Amino acid sequence: MPAETVIQVRGLTKSFNGKVVVNGLDMEIGRGEIYGFLGPNGSGKTTSIRMLCGLLRPDSGSGTCLGHDILTQSDRIKPHVGYMTQRFSLYEDLTVRENLEFTARVFSLDRPAHVVAECIERMGLGQFDGHLAGTLSGGWKQRLSLGVSTLHSPRLLLLDEPTAGVDPGARRDFWDQVHQLAAQGITALISTHYMDEAERCHRLAYIAYGDLLASGTADELVSDSGLTTWSVTSDDHDEHGADLHDLAARLKSLEGVDQVVHFGNTLHVSTRDQKILENSTGALRTAPYRWTRIETSLEEVFIDLMNGAGRGRT
C-alpha cells in the first residue's frame, strides 16, 4: 500500500444505454506514481478517467480522488487535476498563447502572464506563440495540451492516450516530461496502446470490456501471466518468408499454442502450458527450425488477457 493514496476507487460502474462500459473498477494509485492504463479500444479507459475527474457520474461505486469524494466533491477535485483529453480539446481558433492564458485565468492563477510565459518556455512553444492552435501539427498540439493540463501545477495528471499519432522523438520528450513531473510528486494516470510506454510506467492496469483483468508492475504482470515464449527461426527461410509463413499456419492449429506472431524473420510462439506445447510441436522442433526461449513481453501478456476476456464473454 502506497504511503499517500491519490486515487482510491471501489466498484466504479457505468453503463450507457444498458451497455456496461466500466464494470466494478477498483483502483488505488499512490503519490508520485506513473500508472499505465491499458486495454483494447472501447474497453472503458476513457470512461474511467472521466469518472475520476467528475466529467461523468458513476452509476454505482465510490471513491476518493486527492482526498475528495468523486461523487459529490468534483468541484474540489477539478482545481488540482490536469486532464488531457484523447481528442484535442483546446480552442483551434485561439492562438497557443490565448489558449494558455484562458486556462490560466479560468483556474484563477496568480500572475497568469508569468505562468503562461514559463509554460511556453518549458514546453518549447515559443516559436508557435502567436499561431492558431488549429494550425499546429499533431505533436505540437499534444505538447500544447500537456502544457495546458500542467499549467495550474496539478497534483494529479489524467492523460488519455496523450501520444496517439505522435512520432517517437516527440513521445520520448513527452515521457521525459512526465517523469520529471512525477519526480516532483505529481501523480499521473496515463492510458496508452503503446507497449514501450507501458514499460515506462511504474505500475499498470489492464482493462478489457469494462473489467479490470490485471494490475501490477510490468514484471509482475509478465510472471503472473504464466506464459512461456519461444523465438523460432528457419534456416530455409527465403527472403519472402514463405517457410515461416507455412510454419506459423501449422503451429496455430496445434494444441497448446496460444499465440504465434511474426517479428520480421522470426516467429514468437507463446503458450500457457509448456508441456502440452512441447509434446504437440515435437516434430517441428528439428532442423531447419531453431527454437530459443525468450522473455515473454507485455504485448503477449495483453493479447493473452484480451483473448481470455473475449472467450469469457462468448
Next chain:
Amino acid sequence: MRWFHAGRFAAMVGKEFVQMRRDRLTFAMMIGIPLIQLILFGYAINSDPRHLPTAVLSADNSRYSRAVTTSMQTSTFFNITVHAESRAEARQLLREGRVQFCLTIPENFGRDLVRGQRPVLLLEADATDPTATGNAAAAFPEIVRRALARELTGPHAGLNQGESPVDIRIHNDFNPEAETQYNIVPGLMGVILTLTLVMITSLAITRESERGTMEHLLSTPIRPLEVMLGKIIPYILVGYIQMTLIIAAARFLFDVPMHGSVLLTFALSIIFIGANLSVGVTISTMARNQLQAVQMSIFFFLPSLLLSGFMFPFRGMPEWAQAVGSILPLTHYLRLIRGILLKGNGLAESLHAVWPILLFWLVVVALGLKRYRRTLD
C-alpha cells in the same frame, strides 16, 4: 463566491470576443442580415382586425350619445373597454397602447344635436399601426350616421337630411399620414434582433460540445453561470451595433419620425437583447448539434414573427394566438419601441412593456442553468 468568480467570468468573456473576431463569416452575417431584411421587409402586410379596444370620454349622458356608443359596439369594429374620467387618462391609455381608439363626446352633445348645432364628435386613433386602425376609422362616420338616424325621429327627423348632424373628426395620432413603414421599420428592429441573436448564441455551447472543447471546459473549475453570461456579453455589443444600423436606416432611409428618446430606446433594449441571447444559450444547452440548434432557433423565431403583432395586427388575432403572443418578448418589445419612437413615450409609459420581457428573461435563464450539463452524461 462559489458559483461565480469575476476572474473566470472575465476569462470567458475575453475568449468569446477573440473567437467572435476570428469568425469573420458569422460576424459579416450579423451585420448583413439586418440590412438585407430591412430592405426586403420594409413594406407592409395588411389585415382587418376588429373588436379594437376603445376608450370613451363622455361628458354627455343623452340617449343620442348612448346610441352612438352602442352602435360602435355592435358594429364589431370597436370594443368599448374603458370609460375614461379625464382627458389626461384618455391620453395615457392611448399612449400605453391599452386602447386603440378614444372617443370624446362633448358636454351637451344631445342638446346641441337636436338644436342642429352640429356638435363635434372626436375619434382619436392610435395610428402607429395604421393597418390595425384604418378600417375601423373609415367605418366610423357611417356607424354614427345610422345610429342617429334611428334616434332622430318625429320632429328631429329633418336633421337626417343633408349634411351630417354631427361634426365627426378623426385624428390619426402619432402617425398622421398613416404611413405603414413607420410602424414596420421600428418593428423590424425587434424582429432582426430576435432572429440573429437567438441563432448566434444557440450555436454557442453546441459548438463547444461539437468541437470537443466542452470536455476541456468542464474539466476546469468554471461554473455554469460564468459560461452562460460569458457567452452572452459579447453579443450584447453585437445587438447594439445592429440597433444602431437599423435606427440609422429608419431615420435616413425610411424617414421614420423619432418622437421619443433614442437614448431611452437603447437603454431599455438591453433587456430585450438579453432575453433573446438567453433563449439562444438555453437552446444550445438542449440541442445536440449545431443543426438542431438552428432548427430550434427557427422554432422560436416563427411564433415571434407571426404572433407578436409584427406580421398581423395583434388585436386582429384570435384570443389563443394573443395569449401565446403575450408570452413572447418581441410582442412587448414592439409596443415598447413603437411607443418610444412613434408616440414619444417616456420611461414611465414604457415600463408596462418592460416587466413581461424581464420576467421572460429570468425564466429562460433559470431554465438554461437547470439544463446546462455539468458532466458529459
